[in-house]
Amino acid sequence: MRPVIPYVTAALLFGLGAYGVLRRRNAVLVLMAVELMLNAVNLILVTADTTVRAALPHGGQVFALFVIVLAAAEVGVGLAIVLQLYRLRATVAVDEVPLAEPPAVVPAEVPATVGGPADPRDTDGREAR
Template sequence: MIIGLEHYLVLGALLFCIGFFIALSKKNAVGVLIGVELMLNAVNLTLIAFSRFGATEVALSTQVFVVFIIAVAAAEVAVGLALALVVYRNRQTISVDRTTLLKG
């Protein structure tokens, strides 16, 4: 059996779903961020798989796209963790179901 595009796509889909489940089910805000990071990585893996096996015209632009995704993910993590620290300082918890300040 030759390892081809489908193998990487299935792997990316499984990784995305694990990250999705972590992001939905964890109580800890940092745990939710970890799940979001896994989802972003799964998408990157899928894009790189298309870059390797897809048409020649998209081979380069997908890699540039992945570079931009990594940069935006780094910015997102920095701001997200700073927000978690501020929430902890004001509410003494970073549990996402106990920060109910905006609840009507």
């Protein structure tokens, strides 16, 4: 087994993930690109597990499992934030989020901005209870 093949695959996937994070405007697509980067790291860890003989065997694979769990936690919280952003702004374009605006203004502005898509909030609220 030539370890350079999976290593190069992982490096290219990481580059693609970085490109996607910087290129995409839609927050869900940004999260998908983050998943690509995390998978590249996983592939590096699993490949390193075959090439490096560590004191604790299979440390790389254990770390890959840990990273998979971290990715699951990350995508859960990330999607909650994205849905909240959609509820407040009715958009998920990451470059339209006004970072300089004080947060106190946000609740007052909700009815004016959202207006039309008021029902996703209602259905979600009903589901939550």
